[in-house]
Amino acid sequence: MTTEQGAQGPHQVLYRKWRPQTLEQVVGQEHITQTLLNALERDRVGHAYLFTGPRGTGKTSTARILAKAINCEPTGGRGEPCNDCEPCQQITDASFLDLVEIDGASNRGIDEIRDLREKVRFMPARGRKKVYIIDEVHMLTAAAFNALLKTLEEPPDHVVFLLATTEPHAVPLTIASRCQRFDFQRIPEERAASLLGEIAHAEGLSMEPEALNTVVKASGGSLRDAENLLEQLALTAGADATANDARRLFGIAGSGRARELIASLLGEKDLAAALRGLSSLHAAGVDMRQIHRELVNELRALMLVRAGAADVLDVSDDEKGSARELAEKIELPVIRHALGQIAALSVPSGSPPLPLEMAFAGISLSGESVERGAEQGARATQEERHVSETRAAETPPARQLRQQQSEQQQRPPQQRQEPARPSQPRTESEYPRTGSRPSPMVAQRQGGAEPFELPPGELTVETLRNHWRQLVDGLRGVGSGGNLDAWLRSGSQPLAIENDDTIVIGFAHNLHRDKIADPKYRHLVERRFAQLLGKHYTIRCEKVGQEDRGGHLVRAAQQMGGQVVSGRDQSETETE
Ligand SMILES: [Zn+2]
Numbered sequence: 001m002t003t004e005q006g007a008q009g010p011h012q013v014l015y016r017k018w019r020p021q022t023l024e025q026v027v028g029q030e031h032i033t034q035t036l037l038n039a040l041e042r043d044r045v046g047h048a049y050l051f052t053g054p055r056g057t058g059k060t061s062t063a064r065i066l067a068k069a070i071n072c073e074p075t076g077g078r079g080e081p082c083n084d085c086e087p088c089q090q091i092t093d094a095s096f097l098d099l100v101e102i103d104g105a106s107n108r109g110i111d112e113i114r115d116l117r118e119k120v121r122f123m124p125a126r127g128r129k130k131v132y133i134i135d136e137v138h139m140l141t142a143a144a145f146n147a148l149l150k151t152l153e154e155p156p157d158h159v160v161f162l163l164a165t166t167e168p169h170a171v172p173l174t175i176a177s178r179c180q181r182f183d184f185q186r187i188p189e190e191r192a193a194s195l196l197g198e199i200a201h202a203e204g205l206s207m208e209p210e211a212l213n214t215v216v217k218a219s220g221g222s223l224r225d226a227e228n229l230l231e232q233l234a235l236t237a238g239a240d241a242t243a244n245d246a247r248r249l250f251g252i253a254g255s256g257r258a259r260e261l262i263a264s265l266l267g268e269k270d271l272a273a274a275l276r277g278l279s280s281l282h283a284a285g286v287d288m289r290q291i292h293r294e295l296v297n298e299l300r301a302l303m304l305v306r307a308g309a310a311d312v313l314d315v316s317d318d319e320k321g322s323a324r325e326l327a328e329k330i331e332l333p334v335i336r337h338a339l340g341q342i343a344a345l346s347v348p349s350g351s352p353p354l355p356l357e358m359a360f361a362g363i364s365l366s367g368e369s370v371e372r373g374a375e376q377g378a379r380a381t382q383e384e385r386h387v388s389e390t391r392a393a394e395t396p397p398a399r400q401l402r403q404q405q406s407e408q409q410q411r412p413p414q415q416r417q418e419p420a421r422p423s424q425p426r427t428e429s430e431y432p433r434t435g436s437r438p439s440p441m442v443a444q445r446q447g448g449a450e451p452f453e454l455p456p457g458e459l460t461v462e463t464l465r466n467h468w469r470q471l472v473d474g475l476r477g478v479g480s481g482g483n484l485d486a487w488l489r490s491g492s493q494p495l496a497i498e499n500d501d502t503i504v505i506g507f508a509h510n511l512h513r514d515k516i517a518d519p520k521y522r523h524l525v526e527r528r529f530a531q532l533l534g535k536h537y538t539i540r541c542e543k544v545g546q547e548d549r550g551g552h553l554v555r556a557a558q559q560m561g562g563q564v565v566s567g568r569d570q571s572e573t574e575t576e
Contacts, residue, residue, distance in 0.1 A: 053184025056222025186221030
C-alpha cells in the first residue's frame with residue numbers, strides 16, 4: 001500500500017474497482033500515456049521515469065500499468081498490457097516478484113533503498129524487467145537519495161525505475177536529471193464529471209448531474225478523491241442522492257465553506273463564529289482532512305490574489321473575483337501567517353476537529369501582533385535603537401534595579417517575595433524580551449468554557465497587547481448596559497504594567513477614558529480582568545494624545561535616570 005492510498009480510509013470500493021488497467025483508460029493525461037505507449041511499441045522504454053503532479057491524478061496507477069506493459073507476455077512488452085497473462089494478473093494482485101513498490105515516506109522504504117544497490121544486480125525472477133516504483137520519492141533521506149543516485153548513474157539493463165512525487169521541487173536535481181519527467185495535470189472538471197457519470201450509471205446510481213458536479217468540485221482535481229466522495233455520497237444519501245444532499249455533505253463549492261471559515265476568522269476576526277462553522281461541518285459528517293485541504297488551497301488563493309498574482313490561480317474569473325473581495329479585507333502578512341499555521345498541520349482522514357480548532361485559536365490570538373508587526377516593521381527597529389541608546393545612558397542605580405527585577409522573574413511565582421519596591425513605574429523596557437521564564441500561566445474564564453493561554457512567566461505589557469482583543473471581548477455583557485467592552489474596543493491600548501499590580505490603559509478619547517476611569521466601572525473591569533488574567537490588577541486610565549503616544553516609554557526611561565541622547569524628537573520613538 002502506498003501512502004496516498006493509506007490516507008484514504010477503509011472504503012475505496014469504487015476507486016479500486018474503477019482504477020484504470022490500461023494506459024488508454026488513464027483519464028486526462030493523454031500527453032503522457034500516448035508518449036509511453038509509443039515508447040513501448042518501439043521498445044524504447046527508458047530506465048528511469050519521474051512522474052510528478054497533484055495527488056489522485058494517476059501517477060501510481062500509470063506506473064503500475066507501465067510495469068505490467070513491460071512484463072506482459074503475449075505482447076512481448078510492445079504495447080498495452082493484456083491484463084490476462086500471469087505477470088499482468090500478479091501485478092494486479094500485487095504478488096509479482098519483479099515489481100517492488102517502495103514508499104519513500106516510510107522508514108521501511110528507506111531501508112529498502114539502502115540495500116537496493118545489492119538487490120538491483122540480480123536478474124528478474126520471472127519478468128522481462130525488474131520494476132521499482134518509488135512513491136513520494138521526495139520524502140527519501142539524503143542517505144537514501146545517495147544510494148538511489150549511485151544506482152541511477154549506472155543502471156543495469158534489466159531494471160526500470162518509476163519515481164512518483166507530488167513535490168518535484170523537493171527531488172534533488174541529480175536524481176531528476178537522470179529521469180524522463182512527466183508532469184501529470186489536475187483532471188479537468190468536465191472530464192471528471194463525465195467519468196463519474198459513467199461510473200454512477202454502471203453502478204446503478206441515479207444521481208442528478210448537478211450532484212456529480214458538486215462531487216467533482218469538492219475533489220479539487222483528484223479523480224481518486226472524486227470516486228471516494230461519490231461513494232461516500234451514495235453511502236450517506238443513497239443511490240438517488242440529490243445535488244442538495246451533495247451540497248450538504250461537501251459544501252456548495254470546494255472553496256465555499258473554507259472561504260466562509262476564513263472570512264469569519266480573518267475577515268470578521270470572529271473566532272467564535274469560525275469555530276462554530278467548523279463544528280457544524282464536522283457534525284454534518286464532513287471529513288476534516290478535506291476541510292484542511294480546502295483551507296490551505298483557499299489561503300493560498302487569497303495570498304496570491306493579495307500579492308497581485310491572481311493569474312497564477314487555476315480557477316474561473318468568478319472565483320478570482322470573489323477571492324479578491326475577501327483578500328482585500330485582510331493584510332498579506334496575516335494571510336501568510338495563517339497559511340503557515342494551517343499548512344503545517346497534519347489532519348488525517350477521520351480526524352476530530354481539534355487540530356483545526358487549535359490552529360484557529362492560535363491564529364486568532366496572534367493575529368493582532370502579526371498585523372501590528374506589518375504596520376510597524378520599520379518603526380520598530382527605530383524604537384529598539386532608541387531604547388538601547390537610552391539604556392546606555394542609564395545611571396548605575398537604574399541598571400542595578402533592572403538586574404534585581406530580572407532575578408525575581410527567574411523564581412517560580414509562588415516563591416516570589418515582594419520586597420519594598422522603589423516607586424519608579426515599571427515599563428516594558430525593563431522586561432527581558434526572551435529568556436527562560438517560570439511555569440506557564442493559564443487563564444480560565446470563570447463563567448464560560450473558553451480558556452486562553454498566556455505565555456509563561458510574569459505578565460508583560462507585550463503579552464497584554466497581544467491578548468488585548470480577547471480581554472476586551474471578555475468584557476462583553478459586563479456592566480449595567482452590558483456594553484462595557486464597547487468603551488475599550490476602539491482607541492484603547494495597554495501602555496504599561498506598573499509595580500506588577502497596575503495596568504495603565506491609554507485612551508485616544510477623553511469620553512472613553514472617563515467612562516472606564518469612573519470607579520464603579522473601573523471595578524467591574526478590574527474584576528473581569530482578574531478572572532481572565534488569574535491575578536488582580538488595578539486599572540489606571542490615561543489619555544494619550546498624538547503628541548505623546550509612546551512617549552511613555554521614553555518618559556519611563558528618563559524617570560529611571562536615562563537621558564535622551566539622540567537629537568531625535570519624541571514623535572519618532574512612538575511605540576504605537
Ligand atoms: Zn499481460
